[in-house]
Amino acid sequence: MRWDLYTFFIPTADTVRISLSPPPSDSPADSTNKTSETIKDNKKGISSGTVAIIIVPILIFVAIVAFICILLRKRKKAKQEMNNTKDGLESLESLQFQLKSVTKATNNFSQDNMLGQGGFGAVYKGRLDDGQEIAVKRLFHESGHGDEEFKNEVMVMARLQHRNLVRLKGFCLERKEKLLIFEFVPNSSLDQFLFDPIERQRLDWDTRYKIITEIARGLLYLHEDSRYRIVHRDLKAANILLDKEMAPKISDFGMARLFGADQTRDDTRRVAGTFGYMAPEYIKHGKFSVKSDVYSFGVLILEIISGDKISHFRNNGVDLLTYAWRNWREGTSLNLVDEFSRGTGSRNEMTRSIHIGLLCVQENDANRPSMHSVVLMLSDASVSMPVPSTPAFIIPASTVQPEASSSSSLLDHNSDRFTKNEVTISTLDPR
Numbered sequence: 001m002r003w004d005l006y007t008f009f010i011p012t013a014d015t016v017r018i019s020l021s022p023p024p025s026d027s028p029a030d031s032t033n034k035t036s037e038t039i040k041d042n043k044k045g046i047s048s049g050t051v052a053i054i055i056v057p058i059l060i061f062v063a064i065v066a067f068i069c070i071l072l073r074k075r076k077k078a079k080q081e082m083n084n085t086k087d088g089l090e091s092l093e094s095l096q097f098q099l100k101s102v103t104k105a106t107n108n109f110s111q112d113n114m115l116g117q118g119g120f121g122a123v124y125k126g127r128l129d130d131g132q133e134i135a136v137k138r139l140f141h142e143s144g145h146g147d148e149e150f151k152n153e154v155m156v157m158a159r160l161q162h163r164n165l166v167r168l169k170g171f172c173l174e175r176k177e178k179l180l181i182f183e184f185v186p187n188s189s190l191d192q193f194l195f196d197p198i199e200r201q202r203l204d205w206d207t208r209y210k211i212i213t214e215i216a217r218g219l220l221y222l223h224e225d226s227r228y229r230i231v232h233r234d235l236k237a238a239n240i241l242l243d244k245e246m247a248p249k250i251s252d253f254g255m256a257r258l259f260g261a262d263q264t265r266d267d268t269r270r271v272a273g274t275f276g277y278m279a280p281e282y283i284k285h286g287k288f289s290v291k292s293d294v295y296s297f298g299v300l301i302l303e304i305i306s307g308d309k310i311s312h313f314r315n316n317g318v319d320l321l322t323y324a325w326r327n328w329r330e331g332t333s334l335n336l337v338d339e340f341s342r343g344t345g346s347r348n349e350m351t352r353s354i355h356i357g358l359l360c361v362q363e364n365d366a367n368r369p370s371m372h373s374v375v376l377m378l379s380d381a382s383v384s385m386p387v388p389s390t391p392a393f394i395i396p397a398s399t400v401q402p403e404a405s406s407s408s409s410l411l412d413h414n415s416d417r418f419t420k421n422e423v424t425i426s427t428l429d430p431r
Contacts, residue, residue, distance in 0.1 A: 092151060095158055097181055099174040102126065106136055115188075116238075120255045125184065133184035134169060138177070147173055154180070157254040160226055164218030166241055166251040185249055190304075191237035200307050200338065205345025208304050208338075211248045212353060213378050215240060218250045219297060220371040223290045230254065231288060234273045235296035237303055276310035280392040281365055291365035294374070295392070298360025305353055307338035321361060321391045328358055328388075348381065355385055363392035 105126030106113050115123045121139040128134060154171045157180075161167070172179040190211065193199040203211075222230040232239075232253050241249045273282065279295035281287045299310050302324050310320050318326070327335045333354045334347065342350075356377055362368050367389060369377070377383050 091158070092155060095154065095168075095170040097170045097172045097179070099172050099177060099179075101128065102136055102172050102179055102181065104129075105134060109136075109138060120252070126181075135166075135182045135184045137180040137182065139180065141176060141178070150178060153254065156228055160222070160228070160230070160253070162218055162221040162226075164214045164247070164249055165221070165253060166249045168254075182251070185241035185243050185251075187242035187244065187246065189238050190240040190242060190248065193242065194237055194304060194307060195309055201340050203304075203307075203338075203341060205337075205341040205350065207246055208341055209345065209349055209353065211240070211242075211246070212301055212304055213375075215248050215250065215300065216297065216371060216375045216378055218248070219293060220375050222250070222253055223293065223371050229290075231290055232293050232296070233288060234277070235293055235300060236274050236277045237300060237309075238274075240300075279365065280363055289365065290371070291368050294360050294368045294371060295365070297371070297374070298357045298368075301353060301357035301360065302336070305338065305350065305357070306336050307340070324354060325358060325391050328354060352377070352381065352385070355388065358388040358391065359385065361391045362389050364389070 103109065105128050106124040109122075109124055113124045113126065115125055115135065117123070121137050124136045124138065126134045126136050150173065151171075154168070157168045158170075166185060167183045168180060169183060170181045172181070187193075193203055219232070219235070222232060230253055232250070234252060234255070235250070239251050241251050243249060273296075275283075277296040277299050279288070279292040282292050299321070302320055303310060306320060306324070308320050313319055314323060324333070324336050327333045333351055334342070336354055337350050356369075356374060359367075359369055360374065377385055
């Protein structure tokens with residue numbers, strides 16, 4: 001049998017050449033057009049409904065998360081406020097004394113236990129059942145606050161903690177009685193040492209300088225370092241108590257607040273303080289500020305250095321501020337230093353202390369230094385000090401004798417000159 005194979009198609013040279021060549025490629029313009037058309041087609045394919053299905057759940061989720069965060073924050077804040085209120089109530093309860101225990105401690109407020117009396121009330125020494133000694137201030141009934149406001153101010157005073165402040169231990173509010181219970185400071189007040197011809201001999205220069213410096217630190221705490229800004233308004237030697245180590249403690253620093261004057265700079269028709277220690281803007285216009293306390297501190301510095309009261313006049317009729325100013329201006333400021341401490345310490349410290357005292361009693365309150373600057377000048381001898389201007393005018397003690405004044409109303413240097421844990425308050429209309 002014979003058979004042959006025949007090709008179905010016989011390629012020519014041209015057909016081979018055509019089949020081997022690559023297919024024609026699109027031009028760049030054609031490619032771009034096709035891509036754009038494809039994208040447009042895809043966009044047309046995503047409907048607005050699809051977009052809504054994607055976005056709406058996301059927005060709902062974000063809103064739910066935000067709502068939950070806000071709710072949690074409110075709950076946390078409410079819980080904190082509740083805890084603060086609870087802590088405040090617990091703290092207030094821990095400060096509250098029973099009237100019967102205070103009455104027993106003071107032997108029914110016996111006259112034998114009275115330490116002193118001032119414009120805000122009388123002070124009694126007491127001993128609790130556990131043997132702890134306390135000082136009880138029995139406030140007059142005309143306090144400017146109601147019971148709740150009184151408690152709030154007590155909490156403010158209790159939170160003021162500094163080694164140079166007398167510590168408030170508690171209070172009693174029963175049967176119309178308003179009592180403040182303080183730590184008992186054994187050495188009584190600075191004026192009993194400073195103005196006594198015998199006791200003042202115990203105050204050498206180092207002790208006096210320590211007292212000046214630590215009073216400044218306590219006052220700085222009241223003005224700037226505590227959580228509250230407190231203006232004392234009656235800083236004087238009678239309101240500086242001395243402990244066993246002769247370290248000073250400022251007392252009655254919250255009395256002005258308790259009696260309705262809680263501002264730090266304002267005008268008032270009730271002028272609380274002791275003449276001689278009061279700043280001129282306070283006496284004339286009833287305006288007070290931290291600079292009013294600075295003025296009182298300057299007077300106190302000069303008293304501590306000299307051992308003389310601000311109300312005391314020398315044989316030549318010159319008061320303490322005038323005497324200090326004249327000697328400083330003439331370069332004889334050491335004449336001011338008490339003879340019992342003149343030869344016991346640094347003459348540079350004495351001179352600088354007098355300089356600082358004169359800076360504090362300048363008439364223009366804007367020129368007086370802050371207590372921060374005072375502490376810095378006292379603690380660092382390299383700190384330069386400006387030249388003081390003439391001291392402010394002081395009302396002569398011979399023409400004004402406030403009824404409740406203790407030290408400032410006593411002109412005789414050797415007369416009954418002492419006060420014990422008392423506050424002086426004078427009421428007058430500003431001029």
